[in-house]
Amino acid sequence: AQTVTQSQPEMSVQEAETVTLSCTYDTSENNYYLFWYKQPPSRQMILVIRQEAYKQQNATENRFSVNFQKAAKSFSLKISDSQLGDTAMYFCAFMKQSNTGKLIFGQGTTLQVKP
């Protein structure tokens, strides 16, 4: 069975600074997808970034980038130039390529961006 672990329950960062959220996972699959989702107080789950396991290049989306280490089964999220609107719960998630749609989530990390 797959598991996803986020070891940082809470983090804080000063506005405009950079922060990295950690995620590790366990799987015997070779082909899969990894995601970072943001959940602000509105409860809406918002996709931040997505990584295909077969791609060696790390995904980037504007201020968000990942450090994907397949051998180490690590998938960290870096937020650059943090903004107050980045304050939210962040979830790392795993999905088998052969089982499209079923996401396995980590425990979440609450990020507070301070002015």
Place this chain on the structure above:
Amino acid sequence: SAVISQKPSRDICQRGTSLTIQCQVDSQVTMMFWYRQQPGQSLTLIATANQGSEATYESGFVIDKFPISRPNLTFSTLTVSNMSPEDSSIYLCSVVSSIYGYTFGSGTRLTVV
């Protein structure tokens, strides 16, 4: 991405009653999913709802407690039956499509008193 309308956004219910949550998608999708997020916790998949077949439930979730309907490719309902305070959670529907990827509804915050 696909747009999902989820209703109600919140409700307060008496124990022993049932609540039906609706999800309407603005495009046809094959697979719809229902997740539960208990207070301060992560999301856990309840079941996968495919049109034209019975829902597939994850371990720990049963049809009698969480009956699901999927009458067409754009709509699904989840019923939380015979509720107890332990059912107080956020319930979210989601869809995945080859075109739009993975999208979540805005969630239903359920409080059972």
